Amino acid sequence: MSNTMDCRRVRRFLSRYQDGELEPGQNAAVEQHLSTCTNCSQEFEILLQVTTGVKTLPAIETDPHFSARVMQDILDKKPTRHLSILGIEYWKRPSLLYSLVFILFLILGFMINGFFPGTVEKKSSRDSLNSQDVQIAQLLNESQDLTLLNVQEQTLALVYPEMGTDEAQW
Amino acid sequence: MTGQEPDIPDDEIIRLVREGYSRRYEILIERYRKRIINFIHKMIFDYDEAQSLTQDVFVKVYEAIPHYKMQDTFQAFIFTIAKNLTLNYIKKQKRLSWFSRALPDHPEEKYFSTPGTQYEEIERNQQESMITEGLKRLKENQRIAIILKVYLDFSYNKISEVTGWSIPKIETLISRAKSNLKENLHSQHRFLDPGKGETKTGYTIKNKKVQETPLTDVL
Numbered sequence: 001m002s003n004t005m006d007c008r009r010v011r012r013f014l015s016r017y018q019d020g021e022l023e024p025g026q027n028a029a030v031e032q033h034l035s036t037c038t039n040c041s042q043e044f045e046i047l048l049q050v051t052t053g054v055k056t057l058p059a060i061e062t063d064p065h066f067s068a069r070v071m072q073d074i075l076d077k078k079p080t081r082h083l084s085i086l087g088i089e090y091w092k093r094p095s096l097l098y099s100l101v102f103i104l105f106l107i108l109g110f111m112i113n114g115f116f117p118g119t120v121e122k123k124s125s126r127d128s129l130n131s132q133d134v135q136i137a138q139l140l141n142e143s144q145d146l147t148l149l150n151v152q153e154q155t156l157a158l159v160y161p162e163m164g165t166d167e168a169q170w
Numbered sequence: 171m172t173g174q175e176p177d178i179p180d181d182e183i184i185r186l187v188r189e190g191y192s193r194r195y196e197i198l199i200e201r202y203r204k205r206i207i208n209f210i211h212k213m214i215f216d217y218d219e220a221q222s223l224t225q226d227v228f229v230k231v232y233e234a235i236p237h238y239k240m241q242d243t244f245q246a247f248i249f250t251i252a253k254n255l256t257l258n259y260i261k262k263q264k265r266l267s268w269f270s271r272a273l274p275d276h277p278e279e280k281y282f283s284t285p286g287t288q289y290e291e292i293e294r295n296q297q298e299s300m301i302t303e304g305l306k307r308l309k310e311n312q313r314i315a316i317i318l319k320v321y322l323d324f325s326y327n328k329i330s331e332v333t334g335w336s337i338p339k340i341e342t343l344i345s346r347a348k349s350n351l352k353e354n355l356h357s358q359h360r361f362l363d364p365g366k367g368e369t370k371t372g373y374t375i376k377n378k379k380v381q382e383t384p385l386t387d388v389l
Contacts, residue, residue: 015345019319021326050352053301054320059208062221067199070228075192077229 006033010040018047180244187235198244199228205322206252212317213256213310215302223259227252246331253314253332260310304354311335312347319344 010033016022017030034041063069135158178197186194206227211220230251238247305313314333318324319340324332326340335343 015348016341019326019344021341046352047348050348050355051320053297053355054305054316054351057212057298057301057321059204060211060217060220062203062207062224066203066221066225067196070199070225071193071196073225073229074195074232 007037007040010034010037011043014040014044014047018044018051181240184235184238184240184244187232195232198231198248202245202248203228206248209249209252209317209322210256212305212321213313214259215306219259223252223255227255230255243328243331246328249318249332250334257310300355300358301351303358304351307354308347308350312343312350315340315343316347316351 010030013022013026013030017027022030034044180198180201183194183197203224207220207224210223210227211217214220214223227248231248234247234251238244305316308316315329315335318329318332319326326337329335329340330337333340
C-alpha cells in the first residue's frame with residue numbers, strides 16, 4: 001500500500017523531475033524510487049520519449065535577407081513623434097484629441113464672433129451711427145451763420161445720401 | 171553584424187538604439203530571430219505565417235523600445251510580444267473558421283495550415299507528424315508552456331516572466347501538456363497502425379477495454 005502511495009507521489013513529481021525543477025531532496029527521493037520501481041521508470045521512459053519527440057522537431061530558419069528586410073521596414077517608417085500635451089499621449093486616446101480640437105474651435109468661434117452671433121453687426125452699425133453724429137455736430141458748429149433750413153437740408157442729405165439734396169427738401 | 175557578438179549585452183544595445191544608433195538593432199534581430207520563428211512556428215505550424223509574424227514581432231519590439239524597462243530581461247520582453255501576437259493570430263484564425271462554418275473534426279486544428287507547406291513537406295516522417303499533430307491538439311496555454319520549456323529550454327521562472335503565470339500554474343500546464351501529448355500520440359498510433367490489436371477507427375473503441383500498445387513501440 002505504501003509502495004502505491006509512493007508511486008502516486010512520485011508520478012506527481014515526474015514532470016518536474018524531468019524538467020529539473022525539483023528541490024535537491026525531492027530529486028534524490030524520486031531518483032531512488034525510479035531505480036527500484038519498474039512501473040514508474042517505464043512511465044518516466046514514456047515521458048522522456050514524448051519530450052524528446054518535441055525537442056527534436058526540426059528547427060526552421062528565417063529567409064536569408066530577413067534581418068535586412070526588417071531593418072529596412074523599420075527605417076522606412078520615420079520615427080513618429082506623438083502629440084503629448086500635459087503628459088497625456090493623445091495618440092493613444094484619439095477621442096480625447098477630437099474633443100480637444102472641437103473645444104478649441106468653439107473657443108475660436110466665440111472669440112471671433114463675440115459670444116452671440118449678430119454682435120458684430122450691431123457693433124458696426126453703432127460705430128457708423130456715432131461717426132454720423134460727429135459729422136452732424138461738426139456741421140452744426142461750422143454753419144452757425146447758415147439758416148436753420150440749410151442745416152436741416154444738409155443733415156437730411158447726410159442721413160439719407162441716396163436722396164438728392166433737392167429731394168430732401170420739403 | 172552576425173548577432174553573435176557575446177560581449178554586447180542586450181540592454182547595452184537597447185541603450186544605443188535609444189541614443190539613435192538604430193542600425194544596432196540588427197544585432198538583436200540576428201540574436202533572437204531563430205528562437206522567435208521557431209517558437210511561433212511550433213505554435214501555428216505554418217512557415218509563411220511564422221515568418222510574417224516574426225517580422226511583426228521585431229517591428230513591434232522596436233516600436234516598444236521607449237517603453238522597455240532596463241530591469242526586465244529583453245528575452246522575456248521579446249517573447250511576451252511574440253506570444254501575444256501569436257495568440258492574436260490564432261484567435262483571428264479561429265474567428266475566420268467560425269464564420270466560414272467549415273469546422274473540422276477537431277476544432278483546434280482548423281486554424282493550422284493544411285499539410286503541404288514548403289517546410290512541412292520536408293518533415294514527412296511519421297514520428298514528427300505525430301508529434302506535430304499531438305501539439306496541435308493541445309490547448310494554446312499548454313502548447314505555449316511545453317514549447318517554451320521543452321523546445322526552447324526555458325526555466326519555469328523564465329516562462330513566468332514571459333507569460334505572467336504563477337509557477338504552480340506553469341507546473342500544472344506542462345504536466346498536463348505532457349500527459350495529453352502522450353494520450354494524443356497513443357490515439358494517433360491506434361488510428362495510424364491498426365495492425366496492433368486495434369481497429370482503424372481508434373476513436374470509436376474508446377469505451378471498450380482493449381489491450382493498449384506501449385507508446386515506446388511508437389516512438
